[in-house]
Amino acid sequence: MSLISLRKSKVLEGQIDELLDTISRGSLVFRNGIKEYLDGEIGRFEAAIAELTGMESHADELRRTIESRLYLHSLIPEMRGDVLGLLESMDTVINSEKKTLLQFSVEMPDIPAEFCPDFLTLAEGSRSAAEEMVTAVRAFFHDFNMVKNYLHKVYFYEKEADKISDRLKRRIFASGLDLSHKIHLRYFALHIENISDYAEDVADRLSISSIKRSD
Amino acid sequence: MIYLYLLSGVFLGWSLGANDASNVIGTAVATRMLRFRTAAVLCGLFVILGAVHGGAGTTETLGRLGAVNAPAGAFMVTLAAALTVFWMTRLELPVSTTQAIIGSILGWNLFAHSATDAGSLGRIVSSWAASIALSAALAAALYALVRAVMRRRRVRLLDLDARTRLGLILVGAFGAYSLGANNIANVMGVFVPVSPFHDVEIAGLFTLTGTQILFLTGGLAIAAGVLTYSRQVIRKVGNDLLKLSPLAGLIVVLAASITLFLFSSQGLEAWLRARGLPSFPLVPISSSHAIVGGIVGIAAVKRGRNIRFRVLGEIVLGWLATPILAGMITFFGLFILQNVFSQEVFHP
Numbered sequence: 001m002s003l004i005s006l007r008k009s010k011v012l013e014g015q016i017d018e019l020l021d022t023i024s025r026g027s028l029v030f031r032n033g034i035k036e037y038l039d040g041e042i043g044r045f046e047a048a049i050a051e052l053t054g055m056e057s058h059a060d061e062l063r064r065t066i067e068s069r070l071y072l073h074s075l076i077p078e079m080r081g082d083v084l085g086l087l088e089s090m091d092t093v094i095n096s097e098k099k100t101l102l103q104f105s106v107e108m109p110d111i112p113a114e115f116c117p118d119f120l121t122l123a124e125g126s127r128s129a130a131e132e133m134v135t136a137v138r139a140f141f142h143d144f145n146m147v148k149n150y151l152h153k154v155y156f157y158e159k160e161a162d163k164i165s166d167r168l169k170r171r172i173f174a175s176g177l178d179l180s181h182k183i184h185l186r187y188f189a190l191h192i193e194n195i196s197d198y199a200e201d202v203a204d205r206l207s208i209s210s211i212k213r214s215d
Numbered sequence: 216m217i218y219l220y221l222l223s224g225v226f227l228g229w230s231l232g233a234n235d236a237s238n239v240i241g242t243a244v245a246t247r248m249l250r251f252r253t254a255a256v257l258c259g260l261f262v263i264l265g266a267v268h269g270g271a272g273t274t275e276t277l278g279r280l281g282a283v284n285a286p287a288g289a290f291m292v293t294l295a296a297a298l299t300v301f302w303m304t305r306l307e308l309p310v311s312t313t314q315a316i317i318g319s320i321l322g323w324n325l326f327a328h329s330a331t332d333a334g335s336l337g338r339i340v341s342s343w344a345a346s347i348a349l350s351a352a353l354a355a356a357l358y359a360l361v362r363a364v365m366r367r368r369r370v371r372l373l374d375l376d377a378r379t380r381l382g383l384i385l386v387g388a389f390g391a392y393s394l395g396a397n398n399i400a401n402v403m404g405v406f407v408p409v410s411p412f413h414d415v416e417i418a419g420l421f422t423l424t425g426t427q428i429l430f431l432t433g434g435l436a437i438a439a440g441v442l443t444y445s446r447q448v449i450r451k452v453g454n455d456l457l458k459l460s461p462l463a464g465l466i467v468v469l470a471a472s473i474t475l476f477l478f479s480s481q482g483l484e485a486w487l488r489a490r491g492l493p494s495f496p497l498v499p500i501s502s503s504h505a506i507v508g509g510i511v512g513i514a515a516v517k518r519g520r521n522i523r524f525r526v527l528g529e530i531v532l533g534w535l536a537t538p539i540l541a542g543m544i545t546f547f548g549l550f551i552l553q554n555v556f557s558q559e560v561f562h563p
Contacts, residue, residue, distance in 0.1 A: 006381075009373035076376045077247035078461060143369045213460075 008073045012066065016141055019062040019087070020134050023094050026055045027130035027195075030097035034123040034192070037104050038116045049101045056098045063087050082209040086137060089205055093130050093198045100191045109188050110181065118168040122192045125161035129154055129196035136206055147210045154203040161196035165189050217411045220290035225436040227297035228402040231312045232262070232440020234304045235398065237448040238471065238502040239390035240441075242464025243383040244449045251446055257384065258391040259438030265395025266434035267427050272481040272497035273400040274407055274426075283323055287558035288549065289405040292319040295544035296401070299537055304448060308533040311501035313343070316401040318538025322545030327561035342498040346474050347508035354470035354512030361466060362516075379461045386469045390502075393475035395434055400499045403433035463513055470512065471505035504534070 033048030066087060070080050111119060136150035172185045240254035283289045296315035303310030317339060324331045412425035423431070459467065477483065477495045487494040507530055514522040552558045 006374070006377040009377045013371070013373050074247060074250075076372060079372070079376075141372045144372065145366060145370065 008069070009075065012069050012073075012075060013141065015062055015066050015069070017138070019059055019066065019090075020138050022055050022059045022062065023090055024131055024134040026052055026059070026094040026097055027127045027134075029055065030101060030130075030195070031123050031127040033101045034104075035120055038111060038120055045101075046105065049098075049105055052094075052098050052101055056094050059091060059094050063091055079209070079213070082205070082212065086140075086202065086205050086209065089198070089202045090133070090137060093133065093195060093202065096191075096195050096198055097130075100188075100195065103191060104188070107184070109184055111185065111188075112175075112177070114175075115168065115172065115185065118164060118171065119189070119192070122161060122164045122168060122189060125157055125164050126192055126195035126199070129157035129161060129199040132157060133199040133202050136203060140206055140209065144210070144213065147206060151203050151207055151210075154199055158196040158200040158203075161193050165193035217286050217409060220286045220409075221406060221411075221432065223290045223294035223297060224403050224406055224433060227293045227300065227312070227316075228433045228436025229440035229444070230297050230300040230304060231398060231402055232259075232437035232442075233444035234300055234310055234440075234448055235312060235394060235437075235502045236391075236441040236445035238506040239394055239468060240387050240445075241449045241506075242459055242461065242468060243387055244446075246459070246461045246464060248380050248383050248461045249387070251449070254387060255442050255445065257388055259441045261388045261391035262395035262437045262441065263431065263434035265392035265397075266399035266430045266437070267395075267423070269392070269396030269479060269481070270399035270403075270430045271426065272484070273397055273479050273499040274404045275497065283320065283405045284408060284562045285559050286406075286409045287552055288323055288327070288560040289409055291548040291552055291560060292316070292323050292405050292545055293402075295319045295322065295548050296541050298544055299541040302540075303533060303537065304444070306533075307448060308530065310533055310537055311343075311503045312398060312401045313339075313499045313501040313504075314534060314537040315541040316404070316499075318541030319545040320405070321538070322542035323549065323561070325542070326546050326549045327563075329561070338496050339498050342478060342496055342500055343504055346478060346500040347504045347511075349477070350470045350474040350505040350508030351512035351515065353473055354467050354509035355516050357466045357470060358463065358513045358516050361462065375462070379465055382465045383461065383468070386465055386472060390468050390472035390475070393472045393479060394502050395437065397475045397479035397499055398502065399430045399433050399437075402437065403429045404499075459510070459513070467506060467509035467513060470509040471502060474505045474508070475500065475502060501534075503530075 029048050029052045033045055033052065036042075036045040036048055067084055070076065070083065076083060132150055132153040136147055136154060139146040139150055168189050169186050172182050172189070175182070177185070236255065236258050240249070240258050243249040244251050244254050283292050293316070296312065296319040299315040299318070300310050300312050317336075321331060321336075323329070406429055407426055410425050410429045412428040414422055414424050415428060416422045478498050478500045481497065484494040484497060507527070511522075511527075549560045553560050
């Protein structure tokens with residue numbers, strides 16, 4: 001019985017790894033998509049959206065499969081609620097990356113060249129926060145004692161993204177652009193910044209789950 | 216008539232199964248690591264095995280405490296213990312069947328003006344204290360060891376989950392065996408001197424002695440109690456005293472099972488004696504004592520965090536009340552049997 005349980009655990013572990021890989025690659029594609037947009041490579045930008053949309057659907061499917069497996073085989077019963085919450089909040093990260101790229105595609109914001117490096121740095125910060133979040137979650141499943149080592153990195157990159165976003169918004173509003181243009185650009189800075197906030201939410205959940213587990 | 220009297224032993228066995236199964240499989244079921252039915256069937260099978268195979272040692276000690284020498288007396292002694300355990304079970308308290316039967320035997324001794332063997336009584340009561348301390352020490356040591364190992368090694372969440380599940384099955388089986396071996400004396404011990412069963416050869420393969428058939432009957436009653444009524448107690452006791460993770464629960468059950476085994480294994484006792492080492496007295500101890508001891512041991516490692524002292528106080532009060540209550544019921548029950556139903560409850 002327990003050998004079967006061990007085999008089921010291995011399958012589930014593989015699926016969790018696949019989900020984490022998908023979310024990690026999603027944040028790379030997101031960062032590349034922003035770069036293509038800022039470089040004016042709209043064709044490649046649209047390809048990035050298509051790729052990210054596919055990844056997001058795949059992540060959704062994987063998440064649902066993992067959730068139903070957890071219930072069906074009553075695996076990690078005492079941690080199940082925490083793990084489900086973790087998976088769902090991770091899903092918010094890739095969802096938000098996809099939505100942000102789609103908003104760029106729909107609204108085509110006019111970003112003056114002077115702000116492009118800051119937008120790219122901001123996207124880079126959010127990507128780093130999301131990637132460190134994935135590493136921390138992976139550690140939670142594979143090497144529990146290492147979780148703390150990655151959590152502080154998520155918090156670091158989230159703070160960095162906040163700082164970059166704040167600086168960018170101040171520069172935008174200090175510029176001579178129209179107010180409507182300024183508000184439009186702020187809106188996009190906010191959306192990119194939000195991705196790191198969602199990664200921080202996952203880190204918070206992870207932190208509590210880690211305390212519960214180590215008790 | 217003796218078969219009718221045996222029914223009180225069956226009732227006590229059923230009550231023990233209903234109450235004490237929570238000690239062995241409670242954590243596994245309460246933490247949802249094992250389904251109730253799986254755990255209960257496993258527990259029932261190994262309780263029977265333990266009772267038939269290893270139940271003789273503790274029965275001798277109980278017999279020395281007070282040899283209840285009339286079937287009607289044995290009936291009332293067991294019935295009083297069963298009623299006490301059943302009542303405590305209804306109150307959802309993890310009562311000690313051992314204390315109930317000892318209280319009942321003392322009640323019989325008092326009624327029959329039979330001298331209580333102070334040496335045996337002292338040995339039993341000191342073994343209870345020793346079992347709590349031993350279980351606490353074992354659980355604390357095992358828990359500290361597991362924590363240290365887990366801090367140094369890569370721990371995979373799902374791997375740990377599967378291994379804990381396997382551990383709960385194995386330790387649950389060991390715990391159930393030890394429970395059967397140690398506690399069958401409580402259920403059927405007083406009937407040994409008046410047992411109606413004779414040796415039976417089973418298909419020319421092995422022989423079941425009359426005492427083993429008696430223990431088999433008790434074991435089946437315990438298993439029935441586990442299957443039919445233990446779920447309620449598990450729900451209450453599983454997480455009440457201290458919220459345990461499945462791994463900590465596994466350690467508690469292991470510590471309690473080792474303790475029960477040490478106090479019931481004739482083989483181990485003989486092995487230790489042969490080597491001139493001090494051995495454990497073969498005494499019926501309480502699985503509830505051992506489990507609570509184990510939980511307190513883990514709480515000590517955690518420096519008392521999260522333990523509910525009110526629940527611990529209630530349990531300890533239950534332990535104090537059990538033998539007194541069982542003794543009183545026995546005394547008045549014997550009085551009624553003798554004077555209302557004209558039954559001989561002891562041979563002078």
